[in-house]
Amino acid sequence: MYKKVLGNVPVNIKYLLDEGGEKGASALAAETVLSKEALGADCCLWDVTAYREEVLGIWPIERNSPLLALGTKGLLRVELYTQTATVLPPALYGTIVPNAIWRLLWALNSLKDVREEVLIEGFYDTLRPANDEIVEQLYTLPDPARLLAERWGMKQLLLGLQGFQLHYAHLLTPTCTVRSFTDGTSSSQELSDFLPTVAGAQVDFSLVPEQSPADIFAKLQRHLHEKGFADIQVRQVKATPPIQTTFTTSFTQLIYQATSEANGHEPILLPIAPSSTPDALAQSLPPIVITAQCGPQDEEQRKDENIAVQYLAKAIKQMVLIFFLLGSKS
Incomplete structure (x- = not known):
């Protein structure tokens, strides 16, 4: 599609497919250890287009809200x-x-x-204490405390956490x-x-x-x-090991710009994802940005990890913009 509309893709792309789950992650890790040279790259984009709760957690966001995470916990x-x-x-x-x-x-x-x-x-x-940039990001995040407590049948979360304190504990502690x-x-x-x-x-x-x-x-x-x-x-x-990519890197800025343009508004930004997968990427690849194009789907969609057409279209547009912007900077 890119070649048909814009010509040759201006960057080299390597795809690494993970079947998901811890079993898949373990197999992926074994493969990666054997082929670090083949996986050499300047940057890594982990696409979770069909929103996966086990990677990014649960957030009270609209369905058209894109989300970026700058790494994973260890x-x-x-x-x-x-x-x-x-x-x-x-x-x-x-x-x-x-x-x-x-x-x-x-x-x-x-x-x-x-x-x-x-x-x-x-x-x-x-x-190390979180820098001002990360603290500012946490204050802008929506508060999922009530959503999570209701989902799990609890009166409140651990220690009554909510808002900024919840985000700090969940993502940075x-x-x-x-x-x-x-x-x-x-x-x-x-x-x-x-x-x-x-x-x-x-x-x-x-x-x-x-x-x-x-x-x-x-x-x-x-x-x-x-x-x-x-x-x-x-x-x-x-x-x-944990991975973290700073927001000030040119790669992160580029992903943020492409995601904003593809969706018509800025994405929700997490300083780090609460998950620790994929472990293979943590071992051998450069700075990672995780991207999800849409919010949590309904239960029927989640059974097959499907994604609505309008969100898939935005995801495609996002990737095209990323390739284009990467090429223009090279």
């Missing part, structure tokens, strides 16, 4: 595991036999307090979250008759720019050892 996912005995003791021996569930609960409890502060020494050491917990038993009857001797949990550390998954993993291991939980085994499941 992620360290770990598994914690403990085994206190090789044979299940009867529950009546709870006074003299260690309980694996209690053991792991105490270890998890040492990671974060009720104020949501991570207690691992050095966890926040590399963080690292944290740790327990994803799952298991006692290693196959039935409630088995648990009621015997003391649990095995317990495991999966924990996510959501990281922001300047934090390294490898550094946080090492600090977690040291924390558990120093707090008396050296018996808790820790295994790294996933490690994705």
